[in-house]
Amino acid sequence: MQVKDAMKKDVIKVRRSTSLRTLLSIFKDFHSLPLIPVVNGNDRLIGIVCSESLLDLLRPRQTKLFRNVPFVEIDKAVFDLDPLPAMGELIITEDIMDTNFVVIGEDDSLADAYKSLQLHKREKLPVVDKEGRLLGIIGIFDIIWRMFKEKGIV
Amino acid sequence: MKVSDYLRGEFCILDLKAQNKDEAVREIADNLSASKKILNTEKFISDVLERESLGSTGIGNNIAIPHARTQAVKGFVIGFGRSMAGVDFNALDGQKVNLVFLMGADPAELNLYLRILAELSKLLMNKSFRETLVAAQDVAEVINIVKKFEGA
Numbered sequence: 001m002q003v004k005d006a007m008k009k010d011v012i013k014v015r016r017s018t019s020l021r022t023l024l025s026i027f028k029d030f031h032s033l034p035l036i037p038v039v040n041g042n043d044r045l046i047g048i049v050c051s052e053s054l055l056d057l058l059r060p061r062q063t064k065l066f067r068n069v070p071f072v073e074i075d076k077a078v079f080d081l082d083p084l085p086a087m088g089e090l091i092i093t094e095d096i097m098d099t100n101f102v103v104i105g106e107d108d109s110l111a112d113a114y115k116s117l118q119l120h121k122r123e124k125l126p127v128v129d130k131e132g133r134l135l136g137i138i139g140i141f142d143i144i145w146r147m148f149k150e151k152g153i154v
Numbered sequence: 155m156k157v158s159d160y161l162r163g164e165f166c167i168l169d170l171k172a173q174n175k176d177e178a179v180r181e182i183a184d185n186l187s188a189s190k191k192i193l194n195t196e197k198f199i200s201d202v203l204e205r206e207s208l209g210s211t212g213i214g215n216n217i218a219i220p221h222a223r224t225q226a227v228k229g230f231v232i233g234f235g236r237s238m239a240g241v242d243f244n245a246l247d248g249q250k251v252n253l254v255f256l257m258g259a260d261p262a263e264l265n266l267y268l269r270i271l272a273e274l275s276k277l278l279m280n281k282s283f284r285e286t287l288v289a290a291q292d293v294a295e296v297i298n299i300v301k302k303f304e305g306a
Binding site: 016017019053057086087089090091092094095096098099100 | 205208209211213214215219221223246261262264267268271272275279
């Protein structure tokens with residue numbers, strides 16, 4: 001069985017010019033989204049945005065090292081920034097998207113997709129065709145669902 | 155992570171000649187090109203202007219923070235330009251811009267870049283920070299102002 005048999009084809013995606021304000025409302029409205037794919041005019045996947053990138057904007061002075069040590073007391077000022085309404089427009093998807101991302105091919109096997117999700121510790125990954133165009137998103141549950149369906153359980 | 159860790163006196167221009175966005179970006183970028191961190195000034199300028207075409211960084215209050223993640227920069231670089239007459243920056247509020255902070259970052263420096271961008275936006279939202287910058291007499295004073303407000 002291949003990735004294209006199990007992936008979700010109805011994907012919420014944005015463009016490079018999408019503002020931070022719009023990104024935030026998309027994350028809010030679809031709060032289970034771990035990532036939002038960014039595509040260009042030809043639907044080619046050029047980046048992804050995840051909630052971690054948004055968090056970086058709220059804790060400008062906290063170093064990554066510090067964040068990864070959970071038992072160190074977090075600076076009280078971390079989530080105590082002054083409101084910055086202008087940042088909603090100043091920052092766009094281009095500024096925060098991750099361009100170094102992992103993808104899964106539509107023809108890859110579900111076993112390979114599962115391995116890739118585990119290996120990269122991702123909840124979901126984007127699925128692309130050979131030209132790099134975004135076709136869908138696949139996560140662990142999509143694979144589980146497909147397997148149960150195959151057995152006639154759902 | 156602070157703006158003052160990266161901003162140097164020699165990267166500040168207090169009397170920009172530029173009249174518009176393209177000229178302002180070019181003038182500050184040319185001044186920054188002495189920095190070893192800029193690998194290709196022309197590419198840096200065109201990447202910044204391409205980013206501007208996606209959305210203006212003239213965010214109102216007479217300030218602009220043009221920026222780009224670009225291969226033309228090694229690490230992170232920031233420069234400042236001030237124009238008393240004001241630069242036409244296609245700002246969101248339609249006003250001319252007096253204070254321009256130009257930033258460039260290696261695409262791999264995402265965290266650092268976002269942190270500085272957030273920090274700088276926070277500083278620039280402070281009216282007395284903007285007023286003191288406009289009144290600064292020389293570049294040494296600019297650096298001291300940034301340090302002072304970041305420390306506060």
